[in-house]
Amino acid sequence: MKTNQEILILGLGGVGRYLAMQLAETGRAITVIESNPDAIRRAEGELDARLIQGDAMNNSCWLEARARGKDYLIAVSDDDAVNILAALLADRFGIKRKIARVRSRGLWTDGAVITPEDLKIDLVIQPEELVAQEVARLLKMHWSNSVIELAGGAMQVVGTRIGEASALLDLEVKEIAGTLEEFDFRIVAIARDTNTLLPGGDDVVRLNDYLYCLVRAEDVPSLMLVLGSGAKRRRRVMVIGGGHVGSRIAELLQDTFQLKLLELDGSRAEQLGQELENVEILHGDGSDPDTLLTAGLLSMDTVITATGDNEANILTSALAKQMIRNQPGDRHGSEAKTIALVKREQYLTLAAAMGADIVLNRKVLAGDRILAYILGERMLSAARLYGVDAEVVELVAAPRSPITRSSLATVPGSRELRGKMIIGGVFHDGQWRAAVGETRVEAGDRVIAVCRPECLPDLERLVLR
Amino acid sequence: MSLASQARPDLVFPDLPGPDRQAILRAISERFAAAGVVDPADLLYRKLLEREELGSTCVLPGVAIPHCKFDGIDEVVVSVGICPEGAEFGAEEGEPVKLFFTVISPANEPAAHLQSLALISRWIKNNNHVDKLLELTTGEEILAFLKESEDERE
Numbered sequence: 001m002k003t004n005q006e007i008l009i010l011g012l013g014g015v016g017r018y019l020a021m022q023l024a025e026t027g028r029a030i031t032v033i034e035s036n037p038d039a040i041r042r043a044e045g046e047l048d049a050r051l052i053q054g055d056a057m058n059n060s061c062w063l064e065a066r067a068r069g070k071d072y073l074i075a076v077s078d079d080d081a082v083n084i085l086a087a088l089l090a091d092r093f094g095i096k097r098k099i100a101r102v103r104s105r106g107l108w109t110d111g112a113v114i115t116p117e118d119l120k121i122d123l124v125i126q127p128e129e130l131v132a133q134e135v136a137r138l139l140k141m142h143w144s145n146s147v148i149e150l151a152g153g154a155m156q157v158v159g160t161r162i163g164e165a166s167a168l169l170d171l172e173v174k175e176i177a178g179t180l181e182e183f184d185f186r187i188v189a190i191a192r193d194t195n196t197l198l199p200g201g202d203d204v205v206r207l208n209d210y211l212y213c214l215v216r217a218e219d220v221p222s223l224m225l226v227l228g229s230g231a232k233r234r235r236r237v238m239v240i241g242g243g244h245v246g247s248r249i250a251e252l253l254q255d256t257f258q259l260k261l262l263e264l265d266g267s268r269a270e271q272l273g274q275e276l277e278n279v280e281i282l283h284g285d286g287s288d289p290d291t292l293l294t295a296g297l298l299s300m301d302t303v304i305t306a307t308g309d310n311e312a313n314i315l316t317s318a319l320a321k322q323m324i325r326n327q328p329g330d331r332h333g334s335e336a337k338t339i340a341l342v343k344r345e346q347y348l349t350l351a352a353a354m355g356a357d358i359v360l361n362r363k364v365l366a367g368d369r370i371l372a373y374i375l376g377e378r379m380l381s382a383a384r385l386y387g388v389d390a391e392v393v394e395l396v397a398a399p400r401s402p403i404t405r406s407s408l409a410t411v412p413g414s415r416e417l418r419g420k421m422i423i424g425g426v427f428h429d430g431q432w433r434a435a436v437g438e439t440r441v442e443a444g445d446r447v448i449a450v451c452r453p454e455c456l457p458d459l460e461r462l463v464l465r
Numbered sequence: 466m467s468l469a470s471q472a473r474p475d476l477v478f479p480d481l482p483g484p485d486r487q488a489i490l491r492a493i494s495e496r497f498a499a500a501g502v503v504d505p506a507d508l509l510y511r512k513l514l515e516r517e518e519l520g521s522t523c524v525l526p527g528v529a530i531p532h533c534k535f536d537g538i539d540e541v542v543v544s545v546g547i548c549p550e551g552a553e554f555g556a557e558e559g560e561p562v563k564l565f566f567t568v569i570s571p572a573n574e575p576a577a578h579l580q581s582l583a584l585i586s587r588w589i590k591n592n593n594h595v596d597k598l599l600e601l602t603t604g605e606e607i608l609a610f611l612k613e614s615e616d617e618r619e
Contacts, residue, residue: 163519165515165516165519165533167532167575167578167579167582168575168579169575170575171575171576171579175576175579176579179576179579179580179583180579180583221524221525222524222583222586224520224524225522225524225530225582225586226579226582226583228516228519228520
C-alpha cells in the first residue's frame with residue numbers, strides 16, 4: 001500500500017476540521033469540499049489542505065477536487081442523505097474506501113431493505129452508537145477488570161484498579177520490572193484521575209491508579225497475584241431516559257452490571273421491558289426526587305442521565321449526585337459517579353461545572369474512530385483501551401524501518417516519543433517477550449505498541465516505513 | 466535473595482487443618498501469633514481474608530499464596546504450609562488447595578514484599594517442585610528441599 005494516501009473530506013464541521021488537521025500531519029494529501037464560504041474562510045491558513053467551496057451534489061465539484069482514484073472519502077457533512085449519496089458518487093469516481101456519518105438510525109434497523117454495502121459505505125459512523133459504546137467502556141473500566149486479547153490470545157492487556165492490597169503500590173515502574181524479570185509483563189498505561197500516563201521507569205504506581213499491563217497469557221495468574229485484585233461485587237447502575245442512547249447503554253452494560261432504567265413514557269417502558277431481558281425497567285419521571293428514591297437511587301454506584309433534554313440531563317445528574325452523597329451513615333455514596341449526556345458543545349463545560357464526573361464530546365469520539373480506521377488499516381489489530389486516551393496496536397516491522405536499526409532505547413526519535421508511546425512486546429523466534437530498552441526488533445517481528453491516538457502517525461513512521 | 470532463606474523454620478506447617486479458607490487462614494494466623502511474629506492473630510486473619518476476598522491468591526491448581534502487609538514487623542516473613550487433605554480455597558476451578566506459601570511484610574517495604582511474591586511464583590512454576598514438596602511430611606524435609614531446589618537452579 002502506498003504511504004502517500006490522498007483523502008477527500010466532505011464537510012468542515014467539527015469532525016471534518018479535526019480530521020483534516022490530524023491527517024494532514026501524517027503527510028497524507030487532504031482535499032476538502034464545503035459549501036459554506038465562511039467555514040472555508042476560517043479554515044484558510046489553519047489547515048494544510050486544498051479547500052474547495054461548492055456543492056457536493058454537483059458533479060463539477062468532484063472534478064475540481066480531482067476525486068478520481070483518491071484513497072478515502074470521509075463524508076461528514078450535516079446532511080445524512082448527502083453523505084450517503086456522496087459514498088455512491090465516490091465509488092463511481094474510483095475512491096477506494098468510503099466513510100460516511102449517518103445520524104439517522106432507521107435505515108439499518110430490523111427488516112432493513114438496504115445495507116451499507118449496497119450504498120458502497122465501508123464504515124458507517126453513528127455518533128449515538130459511539131457515545132453509548134464509550135459510556136459502556138468507561139463504566140467497565142471504572143468498576144471492573146478488563147482484558148484485551150492480542151496476538152491470537154498469546155498476549156493480553158489486563159486492566160485493573162490498584163487498591164491497598166496491591167503488591168505494586170508505591171513502587172517505581174523500574175523497581176517492579178527489576179524484581180519481576182522472570183515473569184514477563186510490562187505496565188503500558190496508567191489512568192490517573194482524568195489523565196493518561198504512558199509510564200517511564202521513574203513513574204510510581206499510586207493508590208486508585210487504573211493500571212494496564214501487557215502480559216503473556218500464561219503469566220496472567222502471577223500478574224493478578226501481585227496486582228492484588230480480582231472479581232469485585234456487581235455494581236449497580238441506573239440509566240435515566242430510555243431513548244436510543246439510554247437503552248443502548250443499558251443493553252451494552254446489562255451483563256456486567258445490575259441495571260435499572262427509568263423511562264417517562266409508559267408504552268416505551270413496556271417495549272423496553274420486552275427488549276432488555278436483564279434490565280429492570282421502571283416507569284416514572286427521573287427529574288422527580290421521590291420517583292428517584294422509590295426507584296432505589298440511593299444504592300446506585302453510577303447514574304447516567306440520557307434523556308433527549310440537555311438541561312434536564314445536567315440538572316438530574318447534579319440532583320442524583322447530591323442525594324446519593326448526602327445520605328447519612330454510608331460511605332458507599334462517596335464513590336458514586338454520575339454521567340450526563342449532552343449534545344451541544346456549549347453545555348460540556350456547564351455539565352462538568354455542575355458536578356457530572358464524565359462529560360463526553362461526541363465529535364472527538366467520531367473523529368478518533370475514523371482516524372483509527374484509516375491509520376489502523378496498515379496495522380494488524382488496534383483496540384482502544386477502556387477510558388484511557390491510548391490505543392493498543394499490533395504491527396509487523398517493515399524491512400529497514402527505523403525501529404529495526406538499533407535497540408529500542410536508542411531508536412531515532414525515541415526520546416521525543418517518551419510518554420507518548422510504548423513498545424510493550426515483541427514476537428521474535430516464535431516467542432513473545434516484554435520489550436525493554438535493550439530489546440532489538442528485527443524486520444518481520446511482530447510488535448505490540450501502546451500509543452496516544454495522535455501519535456499513531458509517529459508509530460507508523462517508526463515501524464512501517 | 467532466596468526462598469529458603471526467607472522461610473522461617475518455626476513457620477513450616479506440614480499439617481494445616483481444612484476444610485476451607487477460613488480454617489486455613491485462622492490456623493496460619495494463630496501459628497504466626499504463637500511464634501511471636503504478629504499480634505493479635507485475629508488482625509492477621511482479617512487482613513489475609515480481606516485480600517482473598519478481592520481475588521483468590523490461588524495462582525496454580527493446588528497452590529495458594531496468601532499475603533498481606535502488617536504494621537510492626539521488621540522484615541518479610543514467609544511460611545510454608547501443607548494441608549494434606551486439601552482445602553476449598555476459592556480457586557476458580559474449585560480444585561482443593563494443598564500447598565500454602567504465606568507472605569507477611571512490613572508496610573514500608575513494598576519492594577521486598579513484591580520480591581518474595583515473585584520468588585514464590587517463579588518457584589512453583591516448576592511442576593516437579595510442587596509435587597515433590599507435597600510428598601514431604603516434616604518441617605526439616607521441607608526446608609531442606611527448598612534449599613536444595615534453589616541451589617540446583619543456580
